[in-house]
Amino acid sequence: MSRPQPPSGHRPWLVADIGGTNARFGLVEAPGTRPVRVRRLEGAEHADLGAAAAAYLEQVGASARPGAACVAVAGPVGGDRIRLTNSHWDFSASATRDRLGLDHLEVVNDFAALALSLPRLGDGDALPLGGPPVLPRRPMAVLGPGTGLGVAGLVPVPGGWAPVPGEGGHVDVPAVEDRELEVVRFLRARQGGAVTAECLLCGPGLVKLHDALAEVRGVRAPRSTAADICAAAPRDPLCAEALDVFCCLLGGFAGNVALTLGATGGVFLGGGILPRIIPVVQSSGFRRRFEDKHRMAGYLQSVATMLIVAQEPALLGAAARLDQCLDPVQGGADEPAQQ
Ligand SMILES: Nc1ncnc2c1ncn2[C@@H]1O[C@H](COP(=O)(O)OP(=O)(O)OP(=O)(O)O)[C@@H](O)[C@H]1O
Numbered sequence: 001m002s003r004p005q006p007p008s009g010h011r012p013w014l015v016a017d018i019g020g021t022n023a024r025f026g027l028v029e030a031p032g033t034r035p036v037r038v039r040r041l042e043g044a045e046h047a048d049l050g051a052a053a054a055a056y057l058e059q060v061g062a063s064a065r066p067g068a069a070c071v072a073v074a075g076p077v078g079g080d081r082i083r084l085t086n087s088h089w090d091f092s093a094s095a096t097r098d099r100l101g102l103d104h105l106e107v108v109n110d111f112a113a114l115a116l117s118l119p120r121l122g123d124g125d126a127l128p129l130g131g132p133p134v135l136p137r138r139p140m141a142v143l144g145p146g147t148g149l150g151v152a153g154l155v156p157v158p159g160g161w162a163p164v165p166g167e168g169g170h171v172d173v174p175a176v177e178d179r180e181l182e183v184v185r186f187l188r189a190r191q192g193g194a195v196t197a198e199c200l201l202c203g204p205g206l207v208k209l210h211d212a213l214a215e216v217r218g219v220r221a222p223r224s225t226a227a228d229i230c231a232a233a234p235r236d237p238l239c240a241e242a243l244d245v246f247c248c249l250l251g252g253f254a255g256n257v258a259l260t261l262g263a264t265g266g267v268f269l270g271g272g273i274l275p276r277i278i279p280v281v282q283s284s285g286f287r288r289r290f291e292d293k294h295r296m297a298g299y300l301q302s303v304a305t306m307l308i309v310a311q312e313p314a315l316l317g318a319a320a321r322l323d324q325c326l327d328p329v330q331g332g333a334d335e336p337a338q339q
Pocket of ligand 1: 018019020023074145146148202203204225226227228230271272276
């Protein structure tokens with residue numbers, strides 16, 4: 001297929017994904033194309049979004065000033081003031097737009113952006129984790145453990161797709177099997193009150209899950225980071241079990257999301273942790289727990305589960321959002337992911 005050419009006089013678009021630690025940027029040179037010159041900056045090294053974006057544009061030697069931007073942020077959006085959940089950045093969208101000389105600035109929730117990336121995933125951007133192939137033009141869902149646990153739906157609407165972001169990570173944890181219930185009972189006693197899905201299904205949550213499992217098993221084996229647990233799992237049975245419980249809970253959670261949203265088009269997994277432990281997820285109880293929903297087992301057996309392995313997929317979704325806003329021909333042209 002021929003690559004769309006920039007319309008004459010088209011200024012590039014800036015896309016960004018701002019997480020708790022990292023700010024990822026890219027440039028979209030023509031409507032309907034994938035972001036290029038993608039870079040990751042440390043959020044803490046820059047005072048605010050405007051400063052980080054300016055540093056990025058200088059770093060990549062952008063010759064033309066962007067005409068529009070879409071910024072995906074980890075936190076609720078709405079109104080001019082944007083406060084990030086896990087970062088000190090707090091900025092005015094209109095002031096940032098003016099400072100960067102943009103005609104248009106779009107701010108979206110990071111999982112809404114991730115949802116909008118789904119119809120643009122190509123071969124090799126996502127791996128099957130069980131079930132049939134992805135079905136075209138059906139509702140889809142995306143969820144991902146990273147610094148927190150994000151969830152969003154994506155529904156087909158006339159002319160394209162609409163993302164449905166929410167706060168789905170904060171539902172109760174779907175503990176069903178004995179070892180899961182033991183971990184949750186232990187944590188309830190220790191921290192008091194409810195244990196949410198995000199409490200265990202994210203990077204810091206994996207550490208909490210591992211340490212609780214150690215207490216339940218009566219062993220002392222402190223681990224300080226998710227990376228440490230993932231690296232040790234091939235030779236440390238407790239780390240391996242913590243990861244299996246993590247994947248099983250994630251499967252139960254993903255099944256709940258699929259049932260709630262009617263995501264018959266497929267459930268996609270994103271976030272920073274899973275792409276680093278692909279064989280572990282593939283051999284875990286994830287898919288078994290996804291389908292293990294009593295009378296709804298048959299319904300879920302017909303739903304694809306996929307692991308997103310594309311680099312910086314939220315930037316792809318941010319570009320899709322700009323197409324929707326500024327170039328309805330490209331924005332409405334997305335076909336659902338075919339794997
Ligand atoms: N090597 C690793 N193996 C497993 N998990 C890791 C590794 N490195 C980092 N992580 C986990 O990944 C999480 C970050 O995931 P992700 O990149 O999705 O975060 P984010 O919230 O989108 O953005 P940010 O990176 O800015 O925090 C961290 O909480 C950390 O626990």
